[in-house]
Amino acid sequence: MEHTDPATLKKDGDMVILYSIHAFHAPRTVIRFARNLPSGHLKRVSIISVGSSNSWANAAASLSLIKILQEKNCSIQRNELLAMPLTIAIALSDDQSEKLICQSEEKIDQIAATVLSDPEQISFVPFKSKLMAGIGHMEGLAARLFGMELHADEACSSCGLCERECPEKNIRMNKSNKPEFGLNCLMCLRCIYNCPENAISPRFSKFIPIKGGYSIERYRK
Numbered sequence: 001m002e003h004t005d006p007a008t009l010k011k012d013g014d015m016v017i018l019y020s021i022h023a024f025h026a027p028r029t030v031i032r033f034a035r036n037l038p039s040g041h042l043k044r045v046s047i048i049s050v051g052s053s054n055s056w057a058n059a060a061a062s063l064s065l066i067k068i069l070q071e072k073n074c075s076i077q078r079n080e081l082l083a084m085p086l087t088i089a090i091a092l093s094d095d096q097s098e099k100l101i102c103q104s105e106e107k108i109d110q111i112a113a114t115v116l117s118d119p120e121q122i123s124f125v126p127f128k129s130k131l132m133a134g135i136g137h138m139e140g141l142a143a144r145l146f147g148m149e150l151h152a153d154e155a156c157s158s159c160g161l162c163e164r165e166c167p168e169k170n171i172r173m174n175k176s177n178k179p180e181f182g183l184n185c186l187m188c189l190r191c192i193y194n195c196p197e198n199a200i201s202p203r204f205s206k207f208i209p210i211k212g213g214y215s216i217e218r219y220r221k
Contacts, residue, residue, distance in 0.1 A: 021051035024136030046078035059129035147185025155199040162191035
């Protein structure tokens with residue numbers, strides 16, 4: 001989404017916004033995209049939020065995004081929640097990861113088959129979910145600080161992939177052609193997991209990245 005100019009989208013079209021939940025909210029990248037949409041440009045928008053669970057704890061993750069889209073005169077067609085394995089701190093077992101991925105892929109197929117034909121389906125969001133979203137603002141601050149402790153070790157090949165793929169442009173190559181990290185981190189861990197040399201890591205919070213991450217392809221039959 002960080003590579004798409006909202007103004008280039010087809011007018012009066014339908015769009016699906018799918019994103020990973022960050023700190024019980026849509027990530028700043030997605031919020032910025034929605035704010036830059038021309039008012040009345042899109043007819044209908046469906047939202048798919050992806051978190052570590054599809055429980056009430058993540059039920060309010062799309063509320064800020066929905067408010068912005070409605071202010072842009074977009075009709076919200078669907079607001080769905082999918083669960084995928086954690087990418088931070090806690091590694092699930094292979095069985096748990098496979099179960100979540102298979103369930104989410106089945107649900108995606110169901111959504112794709114019905115998203116334009118079904119009537120609007122907006123779920124009630126309980127107060128406790130909104131409370132979790134409020135707490136998430138503190139996690140967002142912690143994510144910014146996390147960026148300051150990231151560094152690249154001697155294995156870095158100066159390929160620049162991390163700089164090019166950072167959704168918040170939080171990475172700059174210094175005079176030595178090595179990445180430097182600023183205060184605008186989302187803690188998406190894209191730079192860590194995508195580094196071809198496994199050269200990027202936090203200095204102190206080493207428990208946060210899951211060693212080796214996980215691959216969806218492993219669980220596809």
